[in-house]
Amino acid sequence: MILGAHVSTAGGVSKGPQNAKLLGVPAIQIFSKNQHQWNAPPFSDSELEKWEKFRAECGVTHAVSHAAYLINLCAPVEENREKSKRAYLDELIRGDQLGLIGVVLHPGSHLETGEKEGLQRIADSLKEIFDKHPDGKSKCLLEVTAGQGSHLGYKFEHIAEMIHLTNAPDRIAVCIDTCHIHAAGYDWTSDRGYEEVFGAFDKIVGCDKIACFHLNDTKKKLGSRVDRHEDIGKGEIGAHPFKRLIEDPRFKDVPGLLETPGELEDYARNLAVLKDLLG
Numbered sequence: 001m002i003l004g005a006h007v008s009t010a011g012g013v014s015k016g017p018q019n020a021k022l023l024g025v026p027a028i029q030i031f032s033k034n035q036h037q038w039n040a041p042p043f044s045d046s047e048l049e050k051w052e053k054f055r056a057e058c059g060v061t062h063a064v065s066h067a068a069y070l071i072n073l074c075a076p077v078e079e080n081r082e083k084s085k086r087a088y089l090d091e092l093i094r095g096d097q098l099g100l101i102g103v104v105l106h107p108g109s110h111l112e113t114g115e116k117e118g119l120q121r122i123a124d125s126l127k128e129i130f131d132k133h134p135d136g137k138s139k140c141l142l143e144v145t146a147g148q149g150s151h152l153g154y155k156f157e158h159i160a161e162m163i164h165l166t167n168a169p170d171r172i173a174v175c176i177d178t179c180h181i182h183a184a185g186y187d188w189t190s191d192r193g194y195e196e197v198f199g200a201f202d203k204i205v206g207c208d209k210i211a212c213f214h215l216n217d218t219k220k221k222l223g224s225r226v227d228r229h230e231d232i233g234k235g236e237i238g239a240h241p242f243k244r245l246i247e248d249p250r251f252k253d254v255p256g257l258l259e260t261p262g263e264l265e266d267y268a269r270n271l272a273v274l275k276d277l278l279g
């Protein structure tokens with residue numbers, strides 16, 4: 001697996017590759033805009049030039065962004081759904097400008113209107129977004145969620161259904177968060193459990209659809225449906241499953257991105273743990 005981390009872009013997106021260099025990693029996740037706001041000014045030509053310059057100089061070969069947390073493509077209130085569609089379209093356009101693999105998306109919360117209706121609204125929203133940006137290269141990376149509240153995406157079947165209903169398989173891939181799948185009830189902590197969980201994902205969605213991983217241990221118990229990240233090896237998952245994952249030949253060309261708590265020095269410590277697991 002190609003190890004990396006979510007890095008800060010405070011001061012401009014071109015700071016992302018520079019922070020990657022400090023960690024010595026070739027793979028990053030960034031926010032391409034403020035993750036707590038709907039709108040952002042477009043990139044300046046100079047900022048895009050600096051991004052390209054530093055990405056090349058710092059050896060960043062794999063990069064994704066994470067969409068703003070406000071976006072909810074299955075919001076039952078049309079006004080909120082329209083704002084979300086505009087915001088995610090902008091995220092995909094920004095992803096293309098930066099040459100990203102894709103933009104990680106929390107599928108959304110149906111807000112007690114039902115999973116079936118919510119999945120359909122997500123698919124309809126993505127269809128409209130793709131129609132407005134038909135030549136987009138950055139993929140929608142649907143993230144498997146912990147399933148808090150009425151959030152969709154905590155079942156592999158949800159991910160498969162969204163891809164099926166959208167009917168745009170070349171525009172969609174998947175991000176698996178290791179904390180989320182544990183919280184959602186997928187026990188991958190034993191060797192047998194690992195094989196069963198990823199075997200099920202391969203059958204239901206396809207392991208070839210995985211574009212990136214978020215590497216996080218978890219503070220909460222299996223099936224808690226609560227998203228609380230922890231340092232690698234210090235939570236309920238433990239270190240051994242991560243060794244299995246980062247050595248799995250199916251994922252040798254897939255970026256695994258830390259989202260563990262803390263700052264750069266904390267990422268450096270967690271990267272050291274992962275590298276020690278490799279031996």
